[in-house]
Amino acid sequence: MNNLDWLLQGFEQAATPMNLLYAVIGVLLGTAVGVLPGIGPAMTVALLLPITYNVSPSAAFIMFAGIFYGGMYGGSTTSILLNTPGESSSVITAIEGNKMAKAGRAAQALATAAIGSFVAGAIGTALLAAFAPPISRFAVTLGAPSYLAIMLFALVAVTAVLGASKLRGAISLFLGLAIGVVGIDFLTGQPRATFGIPQLSDGIDIVVIAVAIFALGEALWVAAHLRRRPADVIPVGRPWMGRDDWRRSWKPWLRGTAFGFPFGALPAGGAELPTFLSYITEKRLSKHKEEFGRGAIEGVAGPEAANNASAAGTLVPMLSLGLPTNATAAVMLTAFVSYGIQPGPTLFEKEPLLIWTLIASLFIGNLLLLVLNLPLAPLWAKLLRTPRPYLYAGILFFATLGALAVNVQALDLALLLVFGLLGLMMRRFGLPVLPLIIGVILGPRIERQLRQALQLADGNWGGLFTEPVAIVVYVLMAILLLMPLLLKLMHRSEESLLVVEDDRDQVEKAQA
Amino acid sequence: MTIVVGYSADPFGRAALEHGIAEAKLRGTTLRVINATPGDAYVDAGFAQTGEVHDIEERLTSCGVEFELIQPVGVDTAKELLKVMDDDAAELLVIGIRHRSPVGKLLLGSVSQQLLLECPKPVLAVKPDGF
Numbered sequence: 001m002n003n004l005d006w007l008l009q010g011f012e013q014a015a016t017p018m019n020l021l022y023a024v025i026g027v028l029l030g031t032a033v034g035v036l037p038g039i040g041p042a043m044t045v046a047l048l049l050p051i052t053y054n055v056s057p058s059a060a061f062i063m064f065a066g067i068f069y070g071g072m073y074g075g076s077t078t079s080i081l082l083n084t085p086g087e088s089s090s091v092i093t094a095i096e097g098n099k100m101a102k103a104g105r106a107a108q109a110l111a112t113a114a115i116g117s118f119v120a121g122a123i124g125t126a127l128l129a130a131f132a133p134p135i136s137r138f139a140v141t142l143g144a145p146s147y148l149a150i151m152l153f154a155l156v157a158v159t160a161v162l163g164a165s166k167l168r169g170a171i172s173l174f175l176g177l178a179i180g181v182v183g184i185d186f187l188t189g190q191p192r193a194t195f196g197i198p199q200l201s202d203g204i205d206i207v208v209i210a211v212a213i214f215a216l217g218e219a220l221w222v223a224a225h226l227r228r229r230p231a232d233v234i235p236v237g238r239p240w241m242g243r244d245d246w247r248r249s250w251k252p253w254l255r256g257t258a259f260g261f262p263f264g265a266l267p268a269g270g271a272e273l274p275t276f277l278s279y280i281t282e283k284r285l286s287k288h289k290e291e292f293g294r295g296a297i298e299g300v301a302g303p304e305a306a307n308n309a310s311a312a313g314t315l316v317p318m319l320s321l322g323l324p325t326n327a328t329a330a331v332m333l334t335a336f337v338s339y340g341i342q343p344g345p346t347l348f349e350k351e352p353l354l355i356w357t358l359i360a361s362l363f364i365g366n367l368l369l370l371v372l373n374l375p376l377a378p379l380w381a382k383l384l385r386t387p388r389p390y391l392y393a394g395i396l397f398f399a400t401l402g403a404l405a406v407n408v409q410a411l412d413l414a415l416l417l418v419f420g421l422l423g424l425m426m427r428r429f430g431l432p433v434l435p436l437i438i439g440v441i442l443g444p445r446i447e448r449q450l451r452q453a454l455q456l457a458d459g460n461w462g463g464l465f466t467e468p469v470a471i472v473v474y475v476l477m478a479i480l481l482l483m484p485l486l487l488k489l490m491h492r493s494e495e496s497l498l499v500v501e502d503d504r505d506q507v508e509k510a511q512a
Numbered sequence: 513m514t515i516v517v518g519y520s521a522d523p524f525g526r527a528a529l530e531h532g533i534a535e536a537k538l539r540g541t542t543l544r545v546i547n548a549t550p551g552d553a554y555v556d557a558g559f560a561q562t563g564e565v566h567d568i569e570e571r572l573t574s575c576g577v578e579f580e581l582i583q584p585v586g587v588d589t590a591k592e593l594l595k596v597m598d599d600d601a602a603e604l605l606v607i608g609i610r611h612r613s614p615v616g617k618l619l620l621g622s623v624s625q626q627l628l629l630e631c632p633k634p635v636l637a638v639k640p641d642g643f
Contacts, residue, residue, distance in 0.1 A: 037554060082555070229549075229585045381555075384555040385554075
């Protein structure tokens with residue numbers, strides 16, 4: 001069967017009433033958590049991992065896909081109405097979006113964000129369907145050395161490129177790799193870092209770690225900063241756009257998509273960089289340059305499209321190579337493991353129907369989001385009035401339930417608490433959590449590939465550089481690491497200017 | 513002596529403010545306007561933002577009564593008002609009251625009810641016109 005047939009089959013599977021219900025639950029839940037600052041799609045998917053024990057894989061992934069896309073939509077609503085980005089990827093949207101809202105154009109800002117997200121999501125998902133299968137077909141032919149190189153590249157990229165500090169990223173990564181080491185060595189059968197506790201010999205369950213780091217850590221962090229001055233939310237009616245807004249929005253949508261998708265698809269992508277690039281491009285190309293900084297619609301349309309296209313892009317390495325490059329994809333990958341499905345290049349061959357159902361449900365979820373988000377925007381804004389103690393009490397409850405449900409053993413609760421405190425400390429000291437979770441997931445797989453490659457080469461390290469793909473990837477890795485140094489030597493980039501401007505804005509807001 | 517107004521950024525709070533001003537003029541006392549928030553939600557509709565604070569200050573200045581406007585954050589609204597009423601100079605508490613469903617009261621409690629029952633000094637409970 002060719003890809004289009006599979007996609008149609010996926011639609012058939014995704015469009016059953018039961019699966020549509022899961023899709024609706026997913027997008028509603030996703031938007032809700034996206035709207036609330038601090039709670040993200042990664043945390044939500046982590047909290048919902050226990051449902052994988054009694055819900056069919058396709059239903060669970062349809063829901064997770066809805067949460068994934070919904071989180072992106074929700075984040076933009078908060079950015080625009082509250083000037084507090086719900087997600088890190090909607091920071092740029094807040095710059096122009098909130099200014100637009102303050103100038104009484106909240107409805108247009110929300111509309112261009114929602115429709116732009118839809119356009120970018122639809123194009124991005126189509127590109128995903130087109131690119132992921134050939135990449136996976138190519139990846140299957142790669143040997144252990146190449147696969148090892150690609151995974152190392154993802155680790156280095158996530159650690160060194162995303163986030164402000166390389167040192168903090170590396171600390172977080174090595175914490176994750178250390179956690180991944182716990183358990184019985186798969187080659188020699190020796191227990192490693194199990195401290196004589198028999199329950200640890202299977203390793204620490206990834207669900208426990210994901211829930212602890214994303215849910216418990218965040219909840220404790222918020223609990224430590226519970227009381228603060230309420231912000232001013234800008235009242236809004238139903239989002240709509242005039243003809244002029246359409247004319248000014250459609251090009252930024254397409255350009256934003258073009259920025260977002262490749263960045264998301266690269267293991268080093270993330271959503272922050274493409275949203276920023278889209279913003280400065282729109283600023284440069286706009287016929288209304290004077291409006292930038294005072295609420296230009298192009299500055300909302302472009303970055304918001306880039307944000308969603310990159311979300312679709314991150315699914316390319318996840319589905320074709322089993323490489324997660326953002327937190328939500330990482331947690332979704334643990335769901336695959338939880339179903340006993342080995343994520344990796346063979347996914348399209350072994351589980352074609354599941355994968356194509358997931359892709360089809362992305363199209364459906366994207367449409368549902370547009371239909372739901374336009375009329376419901378005022379309601380989402382009301383969600384911000386929820387007192388945080390209620391919210392976080394619920395999160396803690398579900399986190400504990402989820403961790404206990406994994407193996408029904410008390411040790412997991414102790415581990416939940418330990419890693420939850422680790423998550424709190426990481427937030428306290430500004431360590432990014434993404435490298436940790438990626439380290440936990442990829443660490444054992446990298447070890448396996450490394451030892452396989454070394455075994456094949458009779459313990460000769462030169463065997464790691466026998467495949468051309470591996471060498472190319474190592475060269476790219478070196479360039480990636482050296483590039484910041486080169487950029488530093490060049491003149492001050494426009495990026496630093498914008499960051500300073502944004503910081504000042506935040507300080508003013510804090511003082512007001 | 514002083515009159516305390518429990519203010520919230522809605523018609524009920526504004527009604528309380530107007531009655532507080534009238535009462536302060538009548539008794540020749542000062543006015544203390546309290547707009548407290550527990551600060552546990554990202555948005556609190558009852559908390560007056562910069563623009564509204566400006567309007568209140570203008571209104572109070574124009575009416576000629578000596579006043580003080582404070583906005584405590586991170587406190588229980590009822591407890592904060594009761595604490596202010598403990599002051600010997602505080603003579604009367606003015607609040608705006610509204611209909612609440614039994615379920616709503618059960619879930620969220622009622623600040624007005626707590627104040628009416630627990631405040632040791634007289635409480636003037638008012639409603640905006642048309643309610």
